[in-house]
Structures are given as structure tokens and as C-alpha cells.
Amino acid sequence: xxxxxxxxxxxxxxxxxxxxxxxxxxxxxxxxxxxxxxxxxxxxxxxxxxxxxxxxxxxxxxxxxxxxxxxxxxxxxxxxxxxxxxxxxxxxxxxxxxxxxxxxxxxxxxxxxxxx
Numbered sequence: 001x002x003x004x005x006x007x008x009x010x011x012x013x014x015x016x017x018x019x020x021x022x023x024x025x026x027x028x029x030x031x032x033x034x035x036x037x038x039x040x041x042x043x044x045x046x047x048x049x050x051x052x053x054x055x056x057x058x059x060x061x062x063x064x065x066x067x068x069x070x071x072x073x074x075x076x077x078x079x080x081x082x083x084x085x086x087x088x089x090x091x092x093x094x095x096x097x098x099x100x101x102x103x104x105x106x107x108x109x110x111x112x113x114x115x116x
Contacts, residue, residue, distance in 0.1 A: 001077040007065040015050035
């Protein structure tokens with residue numbers, strides 16, 4: 001499994017002001033989308049999320065997003081290493097994702113750019 005990078009997940013109250021800050025910090029423009037009522041902006045290595053508290057409560061339980069070349073391969077490797085697959089792979093606006101609990105109890109999202 002090839003890990004391509006990580007994204008830090010940040011829940012914010014005011015997405016618009018957070019986007020301005022992170023765009024200036026990283027020197028990149030935000031890529032925006034919505035999922036399950038949550039407004040999301042990907043800015044550099046940051047994934048900003050804003051929305052209903054009930055949705056954010058779940059999202060806060062995921063420590064980070066890890067980009068991989070292929071989510072199916074990641075699932076196989078993680079399963080062999082004793083991680084617990086919570087959900088996925090499932091399609092997202094940008095590819096596919098997989099939620100996994102590592103043996104130490106930390107939950108991560110694995111994503112790829114393979115649009116199904």
C-alpha cells in the first residue's frame with residue numbers, strides 16, 4: 001500500500017472566514033463540496049468542515065485523512081494487519097473512501113482518486 005499524503009481534519013464554525021485564513025496560509029485555493037449536510041473545503045493539507053453538530057460530532061472521531069493509491073489495496077493490507085474496517089470502500093465526490101480503526105483504537109479515513 002502506497003501512502004501519498006495526509007490531510008488534517010478541522011471542524012470550524014465559520015467556514016468562510018476559515019477558508020480565507022487557510023487559503024492565505026497555504027497559498028492555495030479551496031476546493032469545495034458538500035456531503036451529508038456538511039460544507040467541506042479542502043485547502044492544501046487541511047480539510048475544513050462546517051455543518052450540523054450531529055454530523056460534526058461523528059467527523060471529529062476521525063483523526064486524519066490518508067491518501068492512498070488504491071483503497072481496495074489499503075483495505076486488504078489493513079485487514080491483514082488487524083485493523084477493523086468500519087465502512088467502505090464507498091464512492092465520494094473525489095474518489096472512494098474507507099473508514100478504519102487501527103488496533104490502537106484510532107480511526108482514520110483512507111481515500112483514493114479512483115472514481116468508480
